[in-house]
Amino acid sequence: DIVLTQSPVLAVSLGQRATISCRASQSVSISSINLMHWYQQKPGQQPKLLIYRASNLASGIPARFSGSGSGTDFTLTIDPVQADDIAAYYCQQSRESPPTFGGGTKLELK
Amino acid sequence: EVQLVESGEGLVQPGSSMKLSCVASGFTFSNYGMNWIRQAPKKGLEWIALIYYDSSSKYYADSVKGRFTISRDNSKNTLYLEMNSLRSEDTAMYYCAKGGVDYWGQGVMVTVSS
Numbered sequence: 001d002i003v004l005t006q007s008p009v010l011a012v013s014l015g016q017r018a019t020i021s022c023r024a025s026q027s028v029s030i031s032s033i034n035l036m037h038w039y040q041q042k043p044g045q046q047p048k049l050l051i052y053r054a055s056n057l058a059s060g061i062p063a064r065f066s067g068s069g070s071g072t073d074f075t076l077t078i079d080p081v082q083a084d085d086i087a088a089y090y091c092q093q094s095r096e097s098p099p100t101f102g103g104g105t106k107l108e109l110k
Numbered sequence: 111e112v113q114l115v116e117s118g119e120g121l122v123q124p125g126s127s128m129k130l131s132c133v134a135s136g137f138t139f140s141n142y143g144m145n146w147i148r149q150a151p152k153k154g155l156e157w158i159a160l161i162y163y164d165s166s167s168k169y170y171a172d173s174v175k176g177r178f179t180i181s182r183d184n185s186k187n188t189l190y191l192e193m194n195s196l197r198s199e200d201t202a203m204y205y206c207a208k209g210g211v212d213y214w215g216q217g218v219m220v221t222v223s224s
Binding site: 058090 | 145154155156157160169171205210211212213214215216217
């Protein structure tokens with residue numbers, strides 16, 4: 001299975017940039033298609049899709065969220081961070097079955 | 111608007127069985143594969159099962175293979191998860207999720223405890 005590694009916690013100040021990373025144990029890209037996706041989960045809620053295929057903003061997601069990366073290294077950027085963004089963030093790959101998730105990064109206020 | 115509504119939440123004893131349902135609306139259910147994903151308390155997300163749009167293929171995580179069965183009824187826009195031989199480690203919030211995991215239900219809590 002493809003293992004996705006995320007840092008458990010990231011502390012940021014409101015109005016600053018947050019950069020959340022996800023590293024895959026093997027490439028999750030096919031040609032130019034990067035099969036990495038990002039989700040936001042607030043306490044007591046289901047996850048919500050933010051970014052699909054590494055860099056595509058899901059419907060209704062604010063433009064302060066962006067994604068980048070290819071191969072094994074991917075990044076979710078939130079700029080600027082707002083209070084409503086305090087949540088857990090998960091990466092997920094769909095390159096191989098089974099689909100796997102990263103362990104999640106909890107975004108906290110500094 | 112896409113909606114996924116799970117039901118079947120409950121507390122059961124180890125070794126028992128339980129069946130979850132997920133009713134879909136707002137999209138053509140019969141055109142999409144569907145997933146079950148779970149999250150143990152204070153833990154991360156674990157994909158557990160996938161069924162193709164026409165039920166022609168089903169895939170399971172090793173942790174549930176042989177114990178859980180995913181199925182669907184396209185005439186009822188409903189996804190199911192039959193869970194047998196439940197263990198304490200199956201205690202989790204269970205979510206159904208559409209196709210490429212772009213929409214999730216609100217989840218139902220399954221607690222396995224004596």
